[in-house]
Amino acid sequence: xxxxxxxxxxxxxxxxxxxxxxxxxxxxxxxxxxxxxxxxxxxxxxxxxxxxxxxxxxxxxxxxxxxxxxx
Numbered sequence: 001x002x003x004x005x006x007x008x009x010x011x012x013x014x015x016x017x018x019x020x021x022x023x024x025x026x027x028x029x030x031x032x033x034x035x036x037x038x039x040x041x042x043x044x045x046x047x048x049x050x051x052x053x054x055x056x057x058x059x060x061x062x063x064x065x066x067x068x069x070x071x
Contacts, residue, residue, distance in 0.1 A: 003045070007037055 007025035020041035034047040
């Protein structure tokens with residue numbers, strides 16, 4: 001995937017397919033409100049703050065995202 005140079009890789013979410021996998025990065029050079037970067041296997045990206053990402057993690061741990069995984 002292009003455009004990820006200089007980003008610190010954190011995790012790869014592999015669906016065990018050959019089409020690429022979503023990835024999670026930290027962009028230390030970005031402003032605080034855009035430091036967390038999620039990429040998808042279609043070349044798109046979402047940038048968010050660490051606080052926003054923490055909120056997402058809390059929701060996942062609490063099971064509030066389980067329905068989305070089953071959709």
